[in-house]
Amino acid sequence: MMLFCCALTFAQTTVKGKVIDNTGQPLPGANIIVVGTTTGTISDFDGNFTLSVDQEPPFSITVSSVGFESVTQEVTTNPQTLDFTMVEGTSLDEVVISASRTPERVFESPVTIERFGLKQIKNTASAEFYDGLENLKGVDINTNSLTFKSINTRGFATFANTRFVQLVDGMDNAAPTLNFPLGNLLGMIETDVQSVELLPGASSALYGANAFNGILFMQSKNPFDHDGISGYYKQGITSQEVSGDNNYTDFGIRAAYKFSEKFAAKINFSYLKGTDWGANNTAGKDDRGFVDVNSTRENDPDYDGVNTYGELASINMQTVGNALVELGRIPQEALALIPDINVSRTGYAEADLTNYNAESIKADWGLYFRPWENDFEIQYVGKIGSGTTIYQGSNRYNIKNFFLQQHKLELKNDNFFLRGYITADNAGDSYDMVFTGLNINRQWKDDETWFGEYTGAFVQGTLAGLNADQAHANARVVADTGRLEPGTPGFQNAFNTVTTDSNVLTGSKLRSESKIYHGDANYNFSHLTDFADIQVGGSYRRYSLNSFGAVYTDASGSIDYSETGIYTQVQKNFLEEDRLKVTASLRYDKSELFDSFFSPRISFGYNIGENKNHNVRASFQTGFRNPDTQALYIGLNLGRIVLLGGAPDNxxxxxxxxxxxxxxxxxxxxxxxxxxxxxxxxxxxxxxxxxxxxxxxxxxxxxxxxxxxTVEPEQVSSFEVGYRGKLKNVIIDFSAYVNQYQDFISxxxxxxxxxxxxxxxxxxxxxxxxxxxxxxxxxxxxxxxxxxxxDADVNAYGAAIGITTKVLNGFDLGMNYTYAKLDFDREANPDFQTNFNTPEHKVKASFGKTNLFKDFGFNVAWRWSDTYVWEATFASGVVPAFHVIDAQINYRVKSLKSTFKAGVSNLLQDEYFTAVGTGLVGSQYYVSWTINNL
Known part of the structure; x- marks a missing residue:
C-alpha cells in the first residue's frame, strides 16, 4: 500500500498560476485544459488556479475564455508556476456550434447567428439575462406578462409562437399542451448559463419541423468544467400605474462537484415572485376583434371590452322579443319597439378575476459519468418548473401552478450524441379569465332570464318616454340588480366553483396532462475522412395530447401521432488558403398525418483580404412547419366562435x-x-x-x-446574403433575406x-x-x-446590421438596426390572418464599460420600436411606437468573491405594450448580489 501511494505521488504533476486579461485584471472562469485530454480546471474569482495532473512533464496546457484568444504553454517541471495573459478577441472570434452542429467561429458561420455569451449576460442591463436577448439585432421579445416573454425573429410573432424553437441542453422546452415554450419557465438560472446562441430564419435542414422562423440554444455549464457553489439574490420593485409599486424577489443557487475524473454532478434551484403587469384596456372590440376606442359600455349595448370579461354572452334583442311574445310576457305590438341589435351581458374587469401573482420555481439536476476519463460522457438530466403567470392566446388565461418536467438521457463525445427525453406538463389550477367572467354571471342568473329581463325593461322604459340610450341604461340596471359584486362571499364562492369546473359551458378550468417523447442522434465523420466534414443524424418525436376535452378534441381519450426525420450535411473548404467554405445539407421528414418531403440548404462563405478578415456569404435554405398541435386538434369553444383544428380527422x-x-x-x-x-x-x-x-x-x-x-405543412424558401468583417476597430455584421412561403398556415x-x-x-x-x-x-x-x-402569395423580406466598437479609451459601443416587411394583399384576403406582428423598423444601442475604474462597471441599453399592427385571435389593433432605456451599475468585491449590481428596466417610466390586450409594461428596479459566478 505504501509503495502504491508513493507511485501515485510520484506520477502527479502540480501546476499553479494566474490568468489575467490584457489590462491586468484577474480573469475568473477561464478554462485550463491539458492538451489532448479532458483533464482541467477553471480559474477562481481572483484568476488563480491549481491543476494536478497524473502525467509527468513535458506536456502542454491551454487556457481559454469566452471573448479572449486562447493561449497554450508547455509544462516542463514539477511543480511549476505559469501565468497567462489573455488578449481580448472580437465577437467574430467567438466559437459557436449551432449553425452547423460543429464548432466554428462566428466569422465563418454559413448563416446569420447571434451569440449572447457570459460577458453579455453579466453586463446586461435587463433584470434577467433572458430579457437581455431583446438587445440582439433582429430579435423581437413580446411581453405577455412579467414572467412570460416570447422570443421571435423575422416576423409572424404571436405569444403562441410555434414558428420558433427553444432548446435547453438539446431539449425542446415547449409545453406539450401549448406546443410553444412558456418563456424561461423550464429554462436555466443565470449562474448556470454557459452560452446562448440564436439562429434567425429557417433552420429546418438540421433541426426539423418547427425551426421555421428561428431557433434559440441555451447551453448550461458542465460540472466537470465548472464545479463549486454559486448563487444570486435580487430584490426590487415593479412600478406600474395600474398595479402600483410591488415587491419583486428573485434568487437562485447552483452547486456542482467533480467527485473524480469519472463522475460529476450538479443541482440548480431558483425562485421568483412578483406582481404582474395589470391590464385595464376598457375599449371595446368590433365583430372582427379590432379595438374600437369609441366603443364603451355606455354607448354600445353589445360592448365587448378588451380587458372586461363576460360580454361573450350576446344575443339579438328581436330574437329575445319573439321568445317573450311566445311566452306571453309582452304583447305582439311591443315587437315594434325592440331594435334589431345585439346586446351583451355586463362583464367583470380583469383585476376582479386575478390577483396578478407572478411566480416561477425552477429546479434541475444532472449526473455526469465519463467511464474512461476522456471525452465520452453519459448524462442524466432532470428539470422541473412550476409557475403562475398571465398568458394571452385566444383568450386571457391565468396560468396558475402550471407544472412542466423533463428527463433526458444522453450519450456523447466530441463526434456524436445520442439522446432521448420526455417532456410532460400539467395545467395545474390554470383557468380562462374570459369564461370565468362569463360563467360567474351565469352562476348568478342564467342568460335566458337576464336577456328577458333586459328586453322587457327596455320596452317598459321606451313606453315611459325614455330615448334609446336611456332605455338601454335603465334595462341594464334592472337586469343587473343583485349581480354578484367582487369581494363579496357570493362572488368568491361563484369564482371558486367556476375555476374548478372544466366544462366550458359552466366553468373555466384548463385541464391537461400532455406529453412529448423525443429522440435524436448525430454523428460527425470529420475525424475519419479528410475529404470533407460529413454529418448524419435523425430525430423521432411522438405527441400524446390529453386535455380531457378542455382544449383539444380528446374528450374520449388521448390523441397520439408521430414525426420522423433524417438529415445529412457536407462541409468543405476550397481554393487557396481555404478561402471558400461550402456547406450543403438535406433533410427528409415524414409525419404520419402528411406526405413526406425534403428540405435542402446550401451556403457559400468566402474570406476576402490579405488577412482573410472580411467574410461574405450567400445561402439558400428551406424550412417547413408541420401544423402545431393546436392547428391540428384544437376544439375550443370561445362562446361566439369555436377554434377548430384542421387535421384530416379532427x-x-x-x-x-x-x-x-x-x-x-x-x-x-x-x-x-x-x-x-x-x-x-x-x-x-x-x-x-x-x-x-x-x-x-x-x-x-x-x-x-x-x-x-384541412391544414397541410407550411414551407418557406429563404434567400440570404451577408457580410462580417473588421474595419480597424469597428466590427460589422450585416444580413439581408427574402422569404417566400408556400401553403402558409393561419x-x-x-x-x-x-x-x-x-x-x-x-x-x-x-x-x-x-x-x-x-x-x-x-x-x-x-x-x-x-x-x-x-394559396395567396405571402412573402417577407428584411435586413439587419450590427456595428460594435470601442471608443473613448475602452468604452463598448454597439448599435444595430433591423428592417422587416410583409408582402401580402390584406384587402384581397380579409378573412385571413397572417399575424406578422412585427415593427417595420427597430433600432437598438448599448454603451458601457466593464472597468470604468477599478472593479466598477456600467452598461446602458436603449431600443426603439416603430408603430405596427398587432393581429391575433384575442384582439387586434395598433401598437404605438415606443422607446425604452435600461441601465445598470456593478461593483466587484474580490474578498467576497461577489458582484453587486443595481439596475432599472424602463428607466424613463414610459409605459408601453407590445401586443394589444396585455398590461402596459412599467418599470422594474432591482439590486442584486451574485456570489462566485465564474
Missing part, C-alpha cells in the same frame, strides 16, 4: 349540441336541438366577413363560400348554417328562399375559426 371529432329556437329551424331538423359537427366548417360554410356584410345588406350576392381545406373565420347548403340550392318548403339564408337570418349558425392554408 373536424368530425368536434361534435356539439346546439339549440334551435325558430319554428322554421325546428321543423327542418325535426326538434329543438341539433348535433352539429365541425365538418360543416370545412364543407359547408360562408366566410365570416361576407356573412356580416349580408346581415346588413340582405343581398345574397354579398355571400362568399368559404369551405376551407386561420380563416367562417360561418356554418345549421341547415341548408351554401350553394343555396335548398329552399324553405313552399318558397324560393334558400334555407341557408333563413338560418343566417334566424341566427341559427355556428361561427368557427378554422386552421387552414392559403
Amino acid at each position: 373536424p368530425e371529432r368536434e361534435l356539439r349540441a346546439y339549440p334551435i329556437t325558430s319554428p322554421l329551424g325546428q321543423s327542418i331538423i325535426g326538434g329543438s336541438n341539433i348535433q352539429f359537427s365541425g365538418t360543416n366548417a370545412y364543407n359547408n360554410s360562408f366566410t365570416a366577413s361576407s356573412a356580416a356584410t349580408f346581415s346588413r345588406s340582405l343581398n345574397p350576392a354579398d355571400l362568399e363560400i368559404a369551405s376551407p381545406s 386561420t380563416v373565420d367562417v360561418v356554418a348554417p345549421f341547415y341548408g347548403d351554401v350553394e343555396l340550392t335548398q329552399n324553405v318548403p313552399g318558397t324560393n328562399i334558400p334555407l341557408a339564408l333563413a338560418a343566417l337570418d334566424n341566427e341559427e349558425f355556428q361561427a368557427y375559426r378554422t386552421y387552414t392554408n392559403t
Whole structure:
C-alpha cells in the first residue's frame, strides 16, 4: 500500500498560476485544459488556479475564455508556476456550434447567428439575462406578462409562437399542451448559463419541423468544467400605474462537484415572485376583434371590452322579443319597439378575476459519468418548473401552478450524441379569465332570464318616454340588480366553483396532462475522412395530447401521432488558403398525418483580404412547419366562435349540441336541438366577413363560400446574403433575406348554417328562399375559426446590421438596426390572418464599460420600436411606437468573491405594450448580489 501511494505521488504533476486579461485584471472562469485530454480546471474569482495532473512533464496546457484568444504553454517541471495573459478577441472570434452542429467561429458561420455569451449576460442591463436577448439585432421579445416573454425573429410573432424553437441542453422546452415554450419557465438560472446562441430564419435542414422562423440554444455549464457553489439574490420593485409599486424577489443557487475524473454532478434551484403587469384596456372590440376606442359600455349595448370579461354572452334583442311574445310576457305590438341589435351581458374587469401573482420555481439536476476519463460522457438530466403567470392566446388565461418536467438521457463525445427525453406538463389550477367572467354571471342568473329581463325593461322604459340610450341604461340596471359584486362571499364562492369546473359551458378550468417523447442522434465523420466534414443524424418525436376535452378534441381519450426525420450535411473548404467554405445539407421528414418531403440548404462563405478578415456569404435554405398541435386538434369553444383544428380527422371529432329556437329551424331538423359537427366548417360554410356584410345588406350576392381545406405543412424558401468583417476597430455584421412561403398556415373565420347548403340550392318548403339564408337570418349558425392554408402569395423580406466598437479609451459601443416587411394583399384576403406582428423598423444601442475604474462597471441599453399592427385571435389593433432605456451599475468585491449590481428596466417610466390586450409594461428596479459566478 505504501509503495502504491508513493507511485501515485510520484506520477502527479502540480501546476499553479494566474490568468489575467490584457489590462491586468484577474480573469475568473477561464478554462485550463491539458492538451489532448479532458483533464482541467477553471480559474477562481481572483484568476488563480491549481491543476494536478497524473502525467509527468513535458506536456502542454491551454487556457481559454469566452471573448479572449486562447493561449497554450508547455509544462516542463514539477511543480511549476505559469501565468497567462489573455488578449481580448472580437465577437467574430467567438466559437459557436449551432449553425452547423460543429464548432466554428462566428466569422465563418454559413448563416446569420447571434451569440449572447457570459460577458453579455453579466453586463446586461435587463433584470434577467433572458430579457437581455431583446438587445440582439433582429430579435423581437413580446411581453405577455412579467414572467412570460416570447422570443421571435423575422416576423409572424404571436405569444403562441410555434414558428420558433427553444432548446435547453438539446431539449425542446415547449409545453406539450401549448406546443410553444412558456418563456424561461423550464429554462436555466443565470449562474448556470454557459452560452446562448440564436439562429434567425429557417433552420429546418438540421433541426426539423418547427425551426421555421428561428431557433434559440441555451447551453448550461458542465460540472466537470465548472464545479463549486454559486448563487444570486435580487430584490426590487415593479412600478406600474395600474398595479402600483410591488415587491419583486428573485434568487437562485447552483452547486456542482467533480467527485473524480469519472463522475460529476450538479443541482440548480431558483425562485421568483412578483406582481404582474395589470391590464385595464376598457375599449371595446368590433365583430372582427379590432379595438374600437369609441366603443364603451355606455354607448354600445353589445360592448365587448378588451380587458372586461363576460360580454361573450350576446344575443339579438328581436330574437329575445319573439321568445317573450311566445311566452306571453309582452304583447305582439311591443315587437315594434325592440331594435334589431345585439346586446351583451355586463362583464367583470380583469383585476376582479386575478390577483396578478407572478411566480416561477425552477429546479434541475444532472449526473455526469465519463467511464474512461476522456471525452465520452453519459448524462442524466432532470428539470422541473412550476409557475403562475398571465398568458394571452385566444383568450386571457391565468396560468396558475402550471407544472412542466423533463428527463433526458444522453450519450456523447466530441463526434456524436445520442439522446432521448420526455417532456410532460400539467395545467395545474390554470383557468380562462374570459369564461370565468362569463360563467360567474351565469352562476348568478342564467342568460335566458337576464336577456328577458333586459328586453322587457327596455320596452317598459321606451313606453315611459325614455330615448334609446336611456332605455338601454335603465334595462341594464334592472337586469343587473343583485349581480354578484367582487369581494363579496357570493362572488368568491361563484369564482371558486367556476375555476374548478372544466366544462366550458359552466366553468373555466384548463385541464391537461400532455406529453412529448423525443429522440435524436448525430454523428460527425470529420475525424475519419479528410475529404470533407460529413454529418448524419435523425430525430423521432411522438405527441400524446390529453386535455380531457378542455382544449383539444380528446374528450374520449388521448390523441397520439408521430414525426420522423433524417438529415445529412457536407462541409468543405476550397481554393487557396481555404478561402471558400461550402456547406450543403438535406433533410427528409415524414409525419404520419402528411406526405413526406425534403428540405435542402446550401451556403457559400468566402474570406476576402490579405488577412482573410472580411467574410461574405450567400445561402439558400428551406424550412417547413408541420401544423402545431393546436392547428391540428384544437376544439375550443370561445362562446361566439369555436377554434377548430384542421387535421384530416379532427373536424368530425368536434361534435356539439346546439339549440334551435325558430319554428322554421325546428321543423327542418325535426326538434329543438341539433348535433352539429365541425365538418360543416370545412364543407359547408360562408366566410365570416361576407356573412356580416349580408346581415346588413340582405343581398345574397354579398355571400362568399368559404369551405376551407384541412391544414397541410407550411414551407418557406429563404434567400440570404451577408457580410462580417473588421474595419480597424469597428466590427460589422450585416444580413439581408427574402422569404417566400408556400401553403402558409393561419386561420380563416367562417360561418356554418345549421341547415341548408351554401350553394343555396335548398329552399324553405313552399318558397324560393334558400334555407341557408333563413338560418343566417334566424341566427341559427355556428361561427368557427378554422386552421387552414392559403394559396395567396405571402412573402417577407428584411435586413439587419450590427456595428460594435470601442471608443473613448475602452468604452463598448454597439448599435444595430433591423428592417422587416410583409408582402401580402390584406384587402384581397380579409378573412385571413397572417399575424406578422412585427415593427417595420427597430433600432437598438448599448454603451458601457466593464472597468470604468477599478472593479466598477456600467452598461446602458436603449431600443426603439416603430408603430405596427398587432393581429391575433384575442384582439387586434395598433401598437404605438415606443422607446425604452435600461441601465445598470456593478461593483466587484474580490474578498467576497461577489458582484453587486443595481439596475432599472424602463428607466424613463414610459409605459408601453407590445401586443394589444396585455398590461402596459412599467418599470422594474432591482439590486442584486451574485456570489462566485465564474
